[in-house]
Amino acid sequence: MKKFIRHIILFSLLAIAFVEATCAFLIYTEVYLFNYPGKYIYEAIKKSKVKSKAKTLILGDSVGRQFFPVNSSSDSINSLATNQAIGLIGQYLLLNNYLKAGNQIDEVILLYTPFSFKDNLDQEFTYHYFLKPFDNEQNSPYYSATVREQIAKIPYHQFHQLPHIKATSWAPKFELDSSPNNTFLSPIAIDYLSRIKTLANQHNCQLKLISPPINIAKRELLKQLDLSTISETNLETKFQKYFATITYVDSTLFVDGIHLKDPERMMSQFKQKVLN
């Protein structure tokens, strides 16, 4: 029995070390990113630190990404669209990286559906899509008190950089979102929209807010949103135009009510709207 217990303990320690070492190696070689959920976020982070000739930068949620994938590029447009789970703090960090890399742009376009502004780093996806790629020493100086507070509430937030966690899509199950259903802008969204606007102004580029096409079945939900917090962002005019130019599209064109089945069909029409 003693021999068995000794061997169990030894094997368990070896197994932990082996798994950790192998995961660390896979992270070092970036092999872990093959078929990794949210791989495009890492691509966006990498791309945000590279100089580009493009004069227009796209940031966005997953619907925005359907029209402007991260791996697409042209001489005029560069896309860092990812998803809403990185929050407006994530969008701010991408923009900040991009401008610090010496990129000179005329406009930054935030392609966000109205329901994406609600994210307050309080979703189950926050762990995998925000903490793992963004939460590090380089970015933490840009955290507001609210961001730090929200991160502290996430279970196991201290361990997301451990190789065996970072290399997989594991995330703890939790749900922190207790905001009312009709919330439009979360506290983090209000704060970081203002910061994005300030950053854009400092670099003489224009900020545009545009919504991707919305499911017509969600029109009534949109009308119920509490828009009173827009005034805290000082972006009233931009939001006015944002809501006025929303395109509503038939429900049958959506996979899940939010993402389009075939964004290619609307690509040229939508691109024109975005760039004009």
Add this chain to the structure above:
Amino acid sequence: MLFNSIDFAIFLPIAFSLYWLLQKSGNKLQNAFIVVASYYFYSCWDWRFLSLIIFSTIVDYSVGLALSREKKKLERQLLLWTSITVNLGFLGFFKYYNFFLDNFIESFKFFDQQISGNTLNIILPVGISFYTFQTLSYTIDVYKRKIEPTRDFIAFSAFVSFFPQLVAGPIERASNLLPQFFTPRRFDYSQAVNGLRQILWGLLKKMVIADNCAEYANLIFNNSAQYSGSTLALGALFFTFQIYGDFSGYSDIAIGTARLFGFNLKQNFAFPYFSRDMAEFWRRWHISLSTWFRDYLYIPLGGSRGTILNQIKNVFIIFIFSGLWHGANWTFIVWGAINALYFLPLLLLKRNKVNTNIIAQNSLLPNFKELIGMLLTFSLTVIAWVVFRADSLAHACDYLSGIFSMSLISVPDFPDRIHAFSTLLLVLFLLIIEWIGRRGQYGLERIDFIKSKPLRWCFYLILVFVIYWFKGSTQEFIYFQF
């Protein structure tokens, strides 16, 4: 408490340590501990149904003792039928009440008559199909005087509720398991290591093979109308390996866990997908259930003796009941009937015991005839699994007609094909290991051919990593719903 959960990973070492600490106190105390641990294990699922297990235990223990005292045939039969009524009564009520009521009402609609009935919101107690059959086998064997009834209530309770096999089998026979509660159990290093090895293999089959295959099986079956024949065929293939990985994986973990406690349970799966004909398949798939039906239903009905009509009737009865055991749905019944149709020609042509040895017994690879037999048997099994998995008979018909359409000759088209391809590679890995280990009780049992211990440990570490890296999103064990 799933076997592949953190809860079980905490429960098992604690139960193991306390159990072997009681070794010096004798097996009575160890048996009592098993009862406590097993009741705790079961109550983690649903404590309300613990009373059913306890009641079933008391009834069958009492019936067993009464049978030993009673000499008169009629009274003995009455006692036996008491046990059968209680056990099958619980099973029938919890599992089949709504099904029979709905079909009863439907049959009246067929004659344009409307009757109403109240279906009940019944929760199926986990493991009921397994432990009721296990205790029934005890009373039937006592009745037939195959075994002596036990006077040790604690040992009997431990036999009924033994947690490794309580919720999803194997369905153990009293003649095999009950005596083990009376013999002193000494910790055996190689038995324990064998147990851990089998648990590791079972976890790989469940977490890597079954859970990954489940993602695609569910996606394709739940949206079958939109997919081509080739995709539907792939979906059927994924389900085929999902159910095998799930159920045989669970059995491996159950048997391996029992070994840690010094118990030897019977093999429940003997590499069924390497079968050369359907008769062999049914000797290798869910062995504990098929032998239960053989011994307690098929043979009493006359088995393969008597007229051809009698043999056909008995085969259909056993397979349909086997289907019905799985659940209250016509798909399970038709699945059983399909397997009866597969089996009958072999029985009637007296070819049902042709392939009783291990495939490619003295060679590395199967010969041509064995390979054809294996592929044909596998294909027939996959077709039958479509009916088993479908939501309804109409769904099964649509699914199968979708497979056997012109679109079968097309490239499968469904989301995330790269991951699906890697899942198929993992299935291939499983098949290779199980092929190499086909002479053992489970895939990894014959790992001793790797003489070097460090090399064996390296292989285990790789398996641990494969489980960690490739595990699918957690799915409940399929057989928990039965």
